[in-house]
Amino acid sequence: MGFGMGLGTGLRGLNAARFAMQVIGQNVSNANTPGYTRQRVLLGTTFPITLQTGMHLGTGVQIDAVQRILDGRLQARIRTQNGLFGYADTDFRRLSEIEGVFGEPGQGGLSGMLNGFFTQVDKLRSDAGSRALRGGLLQASKNLTGGFNLLADRFDTLKNDTINEVQGYLKEVNSLAKEIATLNTQITTLESNGNQANELRDRRETAIQGLSALMETQALERKNGSLDILAGGYLLVSGGSASTLRAAKNSENLTQIYIGNTTSTISPKEGKIAALLNSEKESLPGITSRLDTLARKLALETNRIHTTGMPKSGPFTSLLAENPIVDGDGDKQFSDELLAFGQFPFDVAKGSLYISVSDLETGDLERTEISIDPKSMTLGDLASEISKISHLNASVDPTGRLRILSDSGYGFDFSKRLDSNPNSAKTFGSQHATIGGTVSGPFDLSSLPADFQISVDGGSATTISLTASDFKVPSSVSAKELAAVINSKFSSASLSATAVVVGNNISITATSSGTTSSLLLTDGTNTPLSTIGLLSGSTVNGRSDTVAVSISGTFAGEENGFYRFVPEGDGDIGVTDGLKVAVYDKEGTKVASLDVGSNYSFGDKLEVGNGVEIAFGPGTISKTNGDQIALDTLSDPDTSDLLVGLGLNIFFTGSKASDIGVSERLEGDPDLISAGFTQAAGDSQNLALLANLRTKNFEELSGGGLENYYADIASDVGFETKKAKELLKSQDALLGFLQTQRESISGVNIDEEMVDLVRFQQAFQASSRFINVVSQMTESLIQLGR
Template sequence: MSGNFLNIGVSGLLSTQSAINTVSHNIANANTEGYNRQITQIDTRNPQFLGGIYIGTGAEVGAISRVFDATTLLELQSNISNFNELEVYLDQASRVDNLVADASTGLNEGLQAFFSAVQTVADEPTSIAARQVLLSQGGLLAGRFNTLTEQLESQRRAVNSGIEASAKEITALGQSIADLNIKIAAATGGGLGQPNDLLDQRDRQITQLAELVDIKTLQQDDGSINVFIGNGQALVVGATASQVVAQRDTNDPKNVDLVLQTGAGNVPITETVSGGKLGGYLRFRDEILEPGFNVIGRVALAVSDEINRQHQLGMDLNNDLGGLFFTDINDATLMQRRVINDSSNTGTASLGIQIDDPNLLTDANYELRFQGGNYILTNTTTNATVASFPPPGATPATVSIPSEGFSVVLNSGAAAAGDRFSVFPTRTAGADIQMQLTNPSQIAAALPVNASTSSANIGSGSIAGVSVTDTTTPQFTNVANDLDPPLVFEFTNATTFNVRDANTNAIITGPVGGFVPDQSNDMLALAGLNYGYEISISGSPQPGDTFNVAYNTNGTGDNRNMLLLGDLQQANTMDNASSNFQQAFGRLVADVGTKTKEAEINKQAADALVAQVTNRRESISGVNLDEEAAKLIKFEQAYQASAQVISVARSIFQTIIDSTR
């Protein structure tokens, strides 16, 4: 009998010792991240049947298990993934928001300063100082475009680095999870119970993985866990882990793409992964960075094209026709920069993009592929096919895409089946814009055409207006700094007139009818002449009245072209004639600001959810030191009591021995 309660005492001692070890383990890991509190389950041993009754045989350790709630952990991992995505997105978006909204770097202030300088020259067309200020403001405006684009390029490089670093971390964590799967499966399969600390380590690795990317997990019968990313692509399957690799996009080498390297080959996952830091980088790139490049570039193209177009219709202080104010948007080098050949192309086609109408440009990028004997142009934002055309019979050739505001220029070579080309009509324009004028005298403030009324006229006819539409016509180019020919409008009666060459007095055409007294009449249009300019006459000319048209030689005080340049500030020359320059850029500022504010609000909400679920997890699985201390006292007392049982058993056993002597 003494042996029975000796065994009972020993069983109590051993089971209590195990419980004390577990409590001590909990206390030691109270501050270990991801640790789940453990408990020792003490069970009653099977009783012994003796003398017709069952006699207890003590206690034993049934299991040491984690206090763990899988649903709470999954919720925590999901919230952590969402929070980290928003944190990265907000950090990157805030930088762009500060950049475009800052008065010292944004475009609207630069545009305002530029057009203020234009107005000053219009007020003082002979002032060299005012012209110099305009040159300076033009350079500063171009510099703002350049700086904004370079800052976005710098941010692109940072995003690429972030994506690459995240990919490496995901790969490392995936391998670590696979290694832990091996250990856990071996322990579970060997009948050794649940390896709690290994399970905690794996859960911690999976939670760290959730910080980087959204994941789904699937528990296996052998205790291992499979991990999936994107649209169900397997990162970890049992003991095998795939690699996530960031590599240069074959369509766009400035960006990095993601592939999942598996035993079966590479699987592109850029378009499918989300959540975590990686999702934050990718979403920022798609929603803010790429549109930012394109909006800035689109405004740069519109500013360059409109200012250049109007400036070239004017005349400078040297009596020369106006030249380019900013960079020619269809410079051959710039056109080629707008197309990137896919690195896998096998054909020899060399392409470019010619900007036809900045007013029709959008913020979209495109893909041009050669398939089925045709070129197919697709908007990569909407995935809509916008044009399809066969290859030209000979190169160079230009194919207009009217709906998009540009043309595809096929310079040379031929595409092979399957060849792809990335088309970026606007992305690089912010970096391309530069000042072309270097001397104040080159500013074309005047119009090159002057019209006057003969002093001998007796009627009430007057010059209602002079407009210039094209200075590349022979009338402007045949003779430098002169019209070829200068004109005289000679009225033969109240409604008809002749058009004469002022140099020879020869009639060019006439008599021309259709003049309507007392309203504005476009004289060259009535005469059917396209000279690149127009003269409007109103009132009631009398027979014999004449009106002279000549080159505006020495028109230094003329500000007519500068006034027209100034009008461009408020002209709706963008977004299908619905926006001016500042409004178009202002939409980018507003859009980035709205997205940044939304991300800030959502991040705060996500942070609160993470804290809430973390607290819930801690209340379930965390170590409460006060509670563990109380358990320690309880188990210490039980241990001492079991020791006392052993002591009593020894004493009784000794008494039995002594009684037999």
Template structure:
């Protein structure tokens, strides 16, 4: 009867373990990262005797997790993608809000350029000029505010990068600690440690893209998307943050070897922050700066081509900062670099790295695209609308970062305070001599170089014969001469004229400062026309077009981020559903299992009771 008793006891024990396991499953139905556990039972090894083999009961071999390596890895990948999409969407939403909150730059530009048309219609009315300066000031404020909003978000992104790196290090350290406990447990690893291990990897995948490999002792090794080790056995390898080598306010991510890995990380919150900063925020700041540079340069240039209400050549209306040149903190030489903008139409939205290889200077965008440079006779270099001036002695490996337009919008300033300084009139006019006998006439004098010191000094264009011309200054010095044909342009002292008709021999025209400045508004009309003048990107975009492109780009970033978030969330939900179908707790199934094991427990108890009854009967019979 001992056999029957032990069989009943083994069944009772197996049912009790199963009931305990089911109860644990039910208790953890809402526990994040919990994997459903099942009891693995095997038939006890029987011992044969007398030609018969009678069963010996049941053994509880193990309590296993319901687990799939493939589905769990897929969930980690999906989580990394969803957290990246979530962070990008949040950042893009903030960017769109900043654009709306900073004021209507489109309206401010329209009002500003429209103010020149008003001045052209009422050149002598002081209120028109004052209103134009007011519109200019409002427009500058919108430029400044929008740029400040971008800068504020950049500071927030840098802070979030530091916070995320700290979170990654904390999780990695905890994971290494769990690895240590798993290793110490040997072959009988508690399921809760394995659940904690996987849950920590799940958390880590939300911060950055990772790849994980389970070792033979059930510990796990985790690597970042750039291949750097984060966890190996009971050791974690902390990431660090450090100032950018050019810009100390810009936070970079450094691995445990001291290598900057910001450009190599992807996935998760950290990947989103780094990608957004480089590919979105830097770009929109530069685009806004391009518009500010084009506005300032074009208006100031046209101002210089006219006369103000005081009869003087027009002065600048705006100022804008020169390109920013940042020196690497790794430089060993004494070289320094300065930059200026020489051709607005050739400006791009890129930033650049100027580096010295020991024999020559090389220029590339910060994304790594080589940019050809032209060496000028004065020792400077020209590239992408910039002029670079170098001094001092460089050593191999020295480098500089150049930001042509990054600070332009925030530094745009209205420098004109006197409404009379608006140069509404053309700078020069041509007057025909009363003795002229030909049909030639000059309707307008075009200023080609407003910086020419002799621009307003006066000159005479004469035609010694119908087929020749000569330009002399007021002192009688010949400035230009040559043969002449109808429709030919004649230039000197920073201006040019194209006579119409046919001048006769000895005809003359006097070129001088416009004496009809109060009534002439041709330069104001030219200033108003800058609204449609294609200044940027090789002469294909106006300032207003450029801002339209910027708003479209920001809107596109927002819509793409929202769409990607929807997609990634769907993929995550699918991955979670698939993983939970294997590892998740189903209360209906557990309830059914509980009834089954409860009945098994009761039946095993009955077996024990039967064995006891039989044994008692035998004892009674022996004593009867």
């Protein structure tokens, strides 16, 4: 072996130790650098030489590689956890924003406004005529609707801000993807030449970790050291190429992520972007939908009550709907539009509407039922049906709104009030000669033609003929239809008599009055009088005066109907022993028998049932002649929701949290608030129904009440926020644990590095001494050779 070989061995040892110490210095200087991976030098022996003796002699040490110390599986877990943490962090932030919007608990929250609304309703109940308290209710209502509007607006803003936030994050995604692609190129170029790219790999891993926080990321390494990146299930980076992502609204007005300028989309499941997209698609719409449900139910139930009440001023003389019908066929005509497709805030259903027309001077009331079938009835049809009612005229204005007007001296309403004078038609103990039918409709008049004769006030008999063409369905003729046909026949014959509907029965009265008033009916072909139950062949005279009948109380039943009052004998009220009046309901069932005989005192109230009381004045009543009166008993005057749909006498406008408001009509005149069923100053019956909404439960509100439903919304948001916070803490702890594990493997431990530094320093010193010794030996040999 030559001494030169010994110097080479020493120099290689010296260089290896020096290089190792440089790597240690690199580690120490980057101990606090984020994403830095600790490196270590891998040393190996150089190729030995073979001596003449055949023995092998080592030639020293060489540097095989500078290795990054890492756990690939752990790195992948951290990427996954970054996505989970990013999702949890953004989800908690967004839920915290939502919780802040509610502002609960507190007077500024919607719960306080709901409480304020019902508090003002209760205050007005105590003094229904107070204009100041009416103003207080309107102000509380405006505060409440404003609260709904504000919540809807803020949630809409949060929803609309989603695309801006996503676009901001996508800029980061595209920037990181481009950086990863560039680093891929640099790494493959460097490593293909036999060099190492540890620092570039660290930078690339840092970029991938940043990307994984935004959307779930999977890295696939190629043999050449390049990494392909799957983000959101899409190949975002392939070698040195990177795709770009963009955000835009889709057809459902939701933020969608598109690949480049294509229509291809991706839907990330983890990361900050996924949390924002989920909030926009699920969380925010879920909350706004529940708020809309609450606002809709509040408006619907309040309007159902208010539309069927009466304002302080009494019955209406003019009323304009607030909700126009939509011109669905585009012909610029509104009268031909079906109610079912009117696009009103609330749907019109099949049912009945009761309209009461009052003589404003006498208070006499006539109530008419209109059958509503929205699938076959147009707005023009409705106007025509209303116009058929005496003293009313309805039309459709140029904007598609229904307008109702009454004749001078008359008013109309939709109240459930009881008719205080049900004998205004004078069909019970009347001064007008009257014959009442004992058979209830619908009537089977299929045996037509038929006829009967009528003689009024002793005049000559007039024959009234009924034919099949007079009726829609002769085998099932309602009392209303029959009365209309008979009155038409009477009018054509110039007869001074009128057919009156009494419940489902018919009464015929003479126009004349007093004891000289007389009426004689005689059955004819196919006996129509027998079918109707009208007395035939006996002359009936009027009385000197009509029996006064008064009604009091409030109907407390649950279904619409009527009570029909029929004498059970002939005699004088308060005089004839055992004289009674039977009470029948709509189905013809006898529900009461009222004693009006010799023990009855005029004006005494007799209990009928369901909160209704009746009192009689003096006079003669007759079962034989068919004396009868009917009293409408209404639980719901509008079972079709027509008034609510069209917006006739409504309290709240709109049907969603974003558009609910207080009717401008009421704001302009607080006296138009329908506090009661009548115009009496102290009548607060309608307000009592409004107050009951506070404790009433509704199936649409998950079986709860208005306030409880809102409390559930707010508490659910609070619960979800708390749950999101706990999840965030859990994900943060797990991410921290994984990062701690990484630090224990890939992080720089200063103490360990110092130990290695001392070790390689000693190796350096040893190599230096070895070189010195070899140099001295070489010098000595040279001197010997001289």
